[in-house]
Amino acid sequence: MNKPKQQGSEPPMATEHTSVAHSYIGSLRAVINVAAWALVCFFLVICVGLWNRAVSMNHHELQHSGEMLEQGVKSYFASTELFLSTVGNDLVYNNLFADREQAQKQLQRITNRQEGVAGLAFITPDGEFWVTDFAPVDEPLPSLLETELAAGDFANFVARPQFHIGRPYFFEFFDNWVVPIRAPIFDDDGDLLGYMAMGVELERGLPLWTNIVIPTGIQVSLVRPDNHLAYLHPLTLEHTIDSLANLYRAQISPELQQLMGQPEGVYQYQRKRLSDSSIEQAYAYMKPLPEYQLTVIAMRSRSTVIYDWLYTLIIPFAVLFAAFLALWYAARRAKFYLQTAEQEISSKQEALVQSLEQYGRLTALTPAGVYQIQVNAEGEREFIYLSQRARDLFAVPATVPLSDALTYIVELTHPEDIESFVTAEEEAVANNQPLRWEGRFIINNIIKWVSIESQPGEVDDAGKIWHGVMLDVTERRETQEQIEELAHYDVLTHLPNRTLLQKRLHESIWDARYSDSYSAALSIDLDNFKILNDSLGHEEGDRALLIVAQRLANLVGEDDTVAHMSADEFVILLTNLGNVEATAIQKCNEFITQLNVQMQNPLQLGNDSYLLTASIGVTLVGPHSESIERVLQQADQAMYEAKDSGRNTSVFFDADLEARLNSRLELQRDLHRGIINNELELFYQTKVNCQKTCVGVEALVRWFHPTKGMINPANFIYIAEQSGDIILLGNWVLRTACEKLLEWADHPERADWTMSVNVSVKQLKADNFVEEVSRCLNETGAPPNKLILEITESMLLGNTEAVIVKMQQLRNIGVRFALDDFGTGYSNLSYLQRLPLDQLKIDRSFVSTNTDHENSGLAQAQLTQSIISLGHTLGLIVVAEGVETEAQFHALIKQGCDIFQGYYFNRPVREGELP
Numbered sequence: 063m064n065k066p067k068q069q070g071s072e073p074p075m076a077t078e079h080t081s082v083a084h085s086y087i088g089s090l091r092a093v094i095n096v097a098a099w100a101l102v103c104f105f106l107v108i109c110v111g112l113w114n115r116a117v118s119m120n121h122h123e124l125q126h127s128g129e130m131l132e133q134g135v136k137s138y139f140a141s142t143e144l145f146l147s148t149v150g151n152d153l154v155y156n157n158l159f160a161d162r163e164q165a166q167k168q169l170q171r172i173t174n175r176q177e178g179v180a181g182l183a184f185i186t187p188d189g190e191f192w193v194t195d196f197a198p199v200d201e202p203l204p205s206l207l208e209t210e211l212a213a214g215d216f217a218n219f220v221a222r223p224q225f226h227i228g229r230p231y232f233f234e235f236f237d238n239w240v241v242p243i244r245a246p247i248f249d250d251d252g253d254l255l256g257y258m259a260m261g262v263e264l265e266r267g268l269p270l271w272t273n274i275v276i277p278t279g280i281q282v283s284l285v286r287p288d289n290h291l292a293y294l295h296p297l298t299l300e301h302t303i304d305s306l307a308n309l310y311r312a313q314i315s316p317e318l319q320q321l322m323g324q325p326e327g328v329y330q331y332q333r334k335r336l337s338d339s340s341i342e343q344a345y346a347y348m349k350p351l352p353e354y355q356l357t358v359i360a361m362r363s364r365s366t367v368i369y370d371w372l373y374t375l376i377i378p379f380a381v382l383f384a385a386f387l388a389l390w391y392a393a394r395r396a397k398f399y400l401q402t403a404e405q406e407i408s409s410k411q412e413a414l415v416q417s418l419e420q421y422g423r424l425t426a427l428t429p430a431g432v433y434q435i436q437v438n439a440e441g442e443r444e445f446i447y448l449s450q451r452a453r454d455l456f457a458v459p460a461t462v463p464l465s466d467a468l469t470y471i472v473e474l475t476h477p478e479d480i481e482s483f484v485t486a487e488e489e490a491v492a493n494n495q496p497l498r499w500e501g502r503f504i505i506n507n508i509i510k511w512v513s514i515e516s517q518p519g520e521v522d523d524a525g526k527i528w529h530g531v532m533l534d535v536t537e538r539r540e541t542q543e544q545i546e547e548l549a550h551y552d553v554l555t556h557l558p559n560r561t562l563l564q565k566r567l568h569e570s571i572w573d574a575r576y577s578d579s580y581s582a583a584l585s586i587d588l589d590n591f592k593i594l595n596d597s598l599g600h601e602e603g604d605r606a607l608l609i610v611a612q613r614l615a616n617l618v619g620e621d622d623t624v625a626h627m628s629a630d631e632f633v634i635l636l637t638n639l640g641n642v643e644a645t646a647i648q649k650c651n652e653f654i655t656q657l658n659v660q661m662q663n664p665l666q667l668g669n670d671s672y673l674l675t676a677s678i679g680v681t682l683v684g685p686h687s688e689s690i691e692r693v694l695q696q697a698d699q700a701m702y703e704a705k706d707s708g709r710n711t712s713v714f715f716d717a718d719l720e721a722r723l724n725s726r727l728e729l730q731r732d733l734h735r736g737i738i739n740n741e742l743e744l745f746y747q748t749k750v751n752c753q754k755t756c757v758g759v760e761a762l763v764r765w766f767h768p769t770k771g772m773i774n775p776a777n778f779i780y781i782a783e784q785s786g787d788i789i790l791l792g793n794w795v796l797r798t799a800c801e802k803l804l805e806w807a808d809h810p811e812r813a814d815w816t817m818s819v820n821v822s823v824k825q826l827k828a829d830n831f832v833e834e835v836s837r838c839l840n841e842t843g844a845p846p847n848k849l850i851l852e853i854t855e856s857m858l859l860g861n862t863e864a865v866i867v868k869m870q871q872l873r874n875i876g877v878r879f880a881l882d883d884f885g886t887g888y889s890n891l892s893y894l895q896r897l898p899l900d901q902l903k904i905d906r907s908f909v910s911t912n913t914d915h916e917n918s919g920l921a922q923a924q925l926t927q928s929i930i931s932l933g934h935t936l937g938l939i940v941v942a943e944g945v946e947t948e949a950q951f952h953a954l955i956k957q958g959c960d961i962f963q964g965y966y967f968n969r970p971v972r973e974g975e976l977p
Contacts, residue, residue, distance in 0.1 A: 094389050101385050108378045116371040120362060121328045123277045124347035128360040131282045132349055137538075138268060139354060141545050142260065143225040143245050148549045148561075150247035150258035153184065155560055156628055159255075162192070162199045169195035171553075180240060180261040184247070187220050187254055189213070197235060204234065211311065212242070219244065223254050227284070227292055227354070230264055230310045239264035239306050241293060264306060267295050275429055279366035285357045289313040289322065292356060322357060324348055330364070384409050431455045431532040435468070435516070437491055438525035443468055452532050455512065457505050476502035476509065494518050497528075500535065511539040552626040554604055555611035563625035563633055567690050570637055570683050580646035581683040584634040584654075585697035586614070589675045589709040591630035594667075602667045606674065613660045617653065633697065635683075643682065647714070650680055654712050675710035677701055682714075699723055730785045733778050736765055737790055744798050745970035748977065749818070749941065749963045752955050756977055758816030758850070760963065761799045762970045763791065783822060792825040793834060800844035802973070807845065812976075818850040818880060823857050827864075832871045839875070846876030850901065854882050858897075866896055873898040880941065884929060895936065901961075902933035906944020909954070909964070927957045934958065 149172055152158075158165040169182045173195045183194040189206035197203055206216040211231035219226050228242035241264055244257040262268055276282065276296065284293040291310055313319065317331045328347045335342055343364035350357050431452025435443050445467050448458075456471050475483055479501035490497035496517040502509050516530025550562035558566070570581040588610065595603035607630070614624045614632060623635040636653060639646035657676070664671035679701025687693055700715040703723075707713065736742060743766065746759040765773045782788040799817045806812040825831055839846050851872070858865055869879055880901035881894075908926050926942075933940040942954045945964030954962060968977070 094392065097389060098386065101382055105378060105382045109375060112374045112378070113371050116367055116374065120345060120367045120370075121347070123280060124328055124345060124360040124362060127276055127280050127282055128347040128349045128358045131284075131358050131360065132351060135284065135351065135354070135356070135358070139225070139227070139243075141542065142243055144549050145545055146225075146243070146245035146258040146260060147247070149182065150184065150245065150255075151561075152559075153258075154247065154249065154255065165193045166195060166199055169193065180236060180238075180263045180266075183259045183261070184256055185216075185244070185259050186256045189216055189220075192256065219246075219257075220254070223248075223257075227356070229286065229290055229292065232307065233261065236261070236263065239310070241268065264310075268293060280360055280362045282358065282360045284351075285314060285322065285359055287355050289319050318346065318359070321346060321348055326350065333363075381409075429533065433516075433530050433532065434519075435528045435530070436522075436525050437528065441491075446527065455505075455510075455532055455534055456503065471503075474503045474505055476504055478502070490516075491528075497530070509536075510534060511536045555608060555626045557611050557615065557624050557626040557632075559625060560627055563623060563627075563635065564690050566623050567635055567683070567693060570635060571687050571690065571693070573637075574684050574687055578641050578685050579637075580639040580641065580643060582636045582639060582646060582650050583681050583683060583693050583697040584636065584650070585679040585694070585701040586632040586634065586657075587677050587701050587705065588630040589677055589705070591674065594672060594674070595629075598667055606665050606667055606672070609665050610661075610674065613663075614657070617656055617660065633694070639682075643684065646682055646684075650682075650714075654678060654680070677704040677709045678712035679704055680712060680714045696720075726781060729773070729778065730781050730787070732767060733765070733781060734785075734787050734790075736767065737787065737794055741766060741768065742791075742794060743972070744795065744802070745972060746976055747963060747970040748968045749816075749961050750967050751961060754967065756815065757961060758818065759976070760818040760820075760852075761795060761802075763795050764970075783824065786824070788822045788824050789828065792822050793838070795819060796835065797838050797842065800838050800842040800849065803844040803848050804842050816848050816850050816878075818852050820852045820882070821857075826853060826857050826868065827861060832868050835872055835877065836875065839877075847878065849876075850878045850880050852880045852882040852903065855884065866898070869898045899936070899938055901941050902929070902936070902938045903941045903943055904929050904959070906964075909942050909944045909950055910946070923953065923957070926954070930958050 149169070153165055153168065156168075158168060165184070169184075173179055173182050181194060181196040183196075184192045185206060186192050189208070191197070191203040191205075193199065194203070206212045209231060211229050215229040219228070223246035225245045226243075228244060230239055230241050232238070233240045240261040242259055242261055244259040247255045247258050249255050282295050283291055286292050290313055294309070315333055317333060321329050321331060326349050328345055330343060330345055332341050333344045334340070345362050345364060345367070347360040348357060349359075429451070431454075432447070432449040433445060433452050434447040436446045437443055445464050448464060448467050452458075453460075453467070456474060458467055458470055462470050472480075483499055483501055486499045487497055489495075496515065498513075498515050500511065500513045503512055504510075511534070513533045513535045514530060515533075516528045519527045519529045521527070550559060550565075551557065552559045567583065573579055574581060591603070591606070594606065607626075611624070611626060611632070614634060618624055618634060618636070619638075621637045625633045625635070627633050636650065639649050657678070661674060661676055664673050679697045679699065681693060681696035681700060683693055696715040700713045700719060703719060704711050704713040713719065743764050745762045745764050747762060748756045749758045749760065751757050763775065763779075765775070765778050767773050779788070779791075782791045796819055799819050803817050806815060825834075828834070835851075838844075839849070853865075873879065878900040879898060880903055881897070881899050882903045883905045884902050904926060908922055908929070930940045939960045940958075941961040941963060942959045943963045945951050945954065945962045945966045947966060950964075951962060951966055
């Protein structure tokens with residue numbers, strides 16, 4: 063029988079269900095507890111991982127910013143050094159140091175094309191601003207050696223000339239802080255002429271970040287070896303003028319100074335905040351730049367890193383909160399567990415999508431395109447991420463899927479660059495090394511330069527992942543090409559300049575040595591170009607140079623070079639002239655014939671036409687050519703010989719010419735020594751009146767060489783004019799003549815004699831000519847009214863107004879003037895009326911033919927009579943030189959001439975032989 067059911071006892075099924083329920087609840091609670099602790103541990107792990115990631119990314123961003131600054135500094139300094147050296151050397155080669163106003167105009171033309179340049183200046187070694195593009199020529203500027211912050215820095219670089227970025231200082235003229243960048247300029251002997259300097263306003267900063275965005279919170283700086291700042295970027299709102307002054311006057315903090323000697327890397331240190339001077343922890347990446355004696359430092363406060371880390375915890379914290387909320391709902395209402403789980407999954411998915419969208423927006427803000435490529439075991443490549451900036455850079459349509467984007471971009475590669483890209487990329491993958499490549503892509507029919515950098519990253523089941531950036535560097539490349547063109551091509555004619563000519567001439571010399579092939583260098587100087595330039599103005603002169611440059615360029619072949627060396631000087635390098643010297647000479651002559659034909663075509667300038675001829679010097683470049691300098695020197699020497707031969711001709715450099723030049727150089731050295739050693743002597747030729755009474759003399763210099771005897775004056779005076787010793791020689795003659803005038807002041811017969819002294823063109827055009835004559839008269843005590851300075855008509859060309867001013871100044875103290883060789887030059891009668899003259903000298907060519915053949919003698923007599931009448935009309939004493947016969951003497955008396963000079967009366971003699 064069955065036992066009866068006991069009253070009050072729980073049915074077994076209910077107990078079982080209760081036990082199962084309690085067991086399920088207990089298990090659920092245990093699962094919830096385990097899940098909760100797991101979530102807490104997971105959150106802690108995420109916090110630690112994100113912190114490590116934040117620190118690592120901070121280090122990477124600091125290093126990347128420092129390296130980008132390093133690249134920007136090197137690129138900017140290299141281009142700036144080339145730019146400043148080119149501008150400074152252009153001033154030297156164009157001889158603009160003789161004319162500060164022209165030098166200033168040259169600098170202003172250049173500065174107008176430069177962005178970010180506050181001003182250009184040429185600074186002498188003593189710190190003076192010799193010429194600038196911003197200050198008037200006559201306005202004095204403070205010397206750098208007297209300027210705070212700049213004095214010691216500039217003095218150090220003068221002691222060791224090199225390209226440098228100077229210490230920032232406050233420049234009063236701009237009323238602003240500037241960063242000075244200077245390049246030393248040397249003359250042909252290697253001596254320091256000064257510095258070509260460029261100023262960049264400190265608030266604008268150096269143009270290093272045109273295509274670079276610095277991550278938030280990072281400051282980059284350049285620190286000098288003396289622990290002073292050379293540059294800081296970016297400037298914050300806290301950086302006022304006063305704070306900049308304090309910042310650049312003081313050294314960097316002692317804590318940062320201790321890191322200066324450390325190897326390249328990221329370090330943590332303490333620093334003061336600018337806002338409240340409190341202490342904060344900061345990170346700094348150190349990168350030395352030994353070639354510029356600078357250290358690159360990228361800095362970021364630790365609080366910024368912590369803020370970024372806390373920002374990254376928002377999503378994990380939200381996820382954790384959502385998970386706890388889900389668990390709480392699971393404990394409270396088990397029936398909603400699946401629904402809550404689904405909501406949790408959906409929430410995570412939305413958070414992931416938001417995270418990806420946020421990352422996409424961040425990458426869109428950077429100028430560089432970001433990408434990730436996966437390389438599998440078979441070597442196949444595929445994008446696994448491509449930012450919108452990268453898609454925009456290559457104009458990848460939205461319809462092209464990510465899997466096909468790599469093929470699309472590769473097909474855009476320039477045909478000439480595809481091989482180098484494939485080679486570089488394959489080597490990087492094979493060696494597991496970073497890839498750095500720059501090349502061209504044809505995007506929408508436009509060529510763009512793109513810089514690609516990537517480095518290997520993590521490895522997953524599908525292969526290795528490479529992380530990289532793509533940056534459009536087209537503008538930078540175009541800027542580099544413009545700088546290269548400025549460095550190698552003339553601004554006016556767009557022809558190669560001296561630098562590019564020397565490079566190509568160097569190649570020709572090497573070709574000649576190793577292949578026995580001949581080339582030729584032709585030095586071409588336009589005859590009388592200065593007269594045309596002064597008469598028509600510089601604008602028409604520039605047009606004339608452009609026309610000549612075009613004609614020369616049309617004559618040469620593709621392998622030849624036409625270079626513009628200076629104002630009116632060109633050099634042509636003819637190549638491929640064969641392996642036989644005679645053939646090379648023949649081809650040169652044929653080319654010169656064509657050149658002369660072109661030069662015979664008049665130039666249309668203004669409303670008239672003008673004819674310019676050329677003097678040409680030629681030297682062959684063959685197996686025995688020594689150097690670039692020697693080749694150009696030989697061509698120039700041959701050109702000067704062509705000018706001395708009457709111009710509008712050509713001369714080849716050969717052994718005979720070299721011997722003559724060496725002889726002339728030796729005579730030039732002997733003349734300089736002879737002037738110093740008092741080997742010169744004055745001879746005197748008398749001047750007489752109609753009664754043959756001596757009224758004065760003309761001082762004529764003679765040179766008695768210790769070994770060669772008496773040197774013809776025509777020879778050594780020409781050499782003196784060419785070498786510049788004519789100033790020294792002229793001053794000696796003037797002083798000796800004045801001393802003789804003082805000596806004759808007490809002589810009973812010579813006290814009333816005048817002393818005529820010939821003045822050279824260079825003497826008259828010298829800025830101190832008036833002061834030199836005045837000083838000579840004052841120091842010797844000679845009577846000024848007995849001194850007659852003889853000038854020629856050619857001295858008036860191009861400088862008539864300046865000559866009149868100088869003559870009038872000397873006339874005011876009693877000095878008299880005579881116009882020598884009248885009738886053979888280009889005197890303008892309107893100017894002749896204004897000149898403060900006392901005497902007019904008839905050239906000997908008119909005197910010698912005055913009594914010759916009946917017809918010609920009559921014509922010459924009429925011309926001489928006209929000159930004498932003109933002189934008397936102007937109130938001048940007329941002097942006839944070169945009188946050699948009694949017939950000439952009487953004929954001139956009859957025509958009304960006042961004073962006579964010539965062999966008929968007396969040859970030039972020493973003082974002791976004077977009557």
